[in-house]
Amino acid sequence: MQVKEFLTIPDENIVYLIPEDQIISEIARLFKSGSDADHPDEVDDSTEVETICINEALKSLKTVHTFLIQQENNASGYMKLMDKIEKFIKREQINLMQQTTINKYFR
Structure with missing residues (x-):
């Protein structure tokens, strides 16, 4: 089954469209970690210092x-x-x- 067939509603030949801004916000949500998505104020921006031998x-x-x-x-x-x-x-x-x-x- 191709994508167009999957997204097409039978009997009406209408393809489901997703607005571009919704796609971007959905992608951003997916890339956030689970704990950070729940508490955006608690995002840890610190970087870990590499240990040098x-x-x-x-x-x-x-x-x-x-x-x-x-x-x-x-x-x-x-x-x-x-x-x-x-x-x-x-x-x-x-x-x-x-x-x-x-x-x-x-x-």
Whole structure:
């Protein structure tokens, strides 16, 4: 059965027409989630921040470090900051690799 046959009322040869604005509002309603459609004031527009792994942070830090080395102006102050950031990231990496004991959970 084709669409035109399905929408045609027998005996009258009338095709059911849907106004375009009704189609758009119906599509919008379908794409809304069930809870948001009931409470439009409670729509959550926040974005979730992606978690970055330590190895990815270190790779990015090396890229910035290389950029600072290529600069001809006084980037030495920034290089010292880069060293501090690298030490912080490596310290966090070491802390994550340490074995956890049950005593840490009861402090």
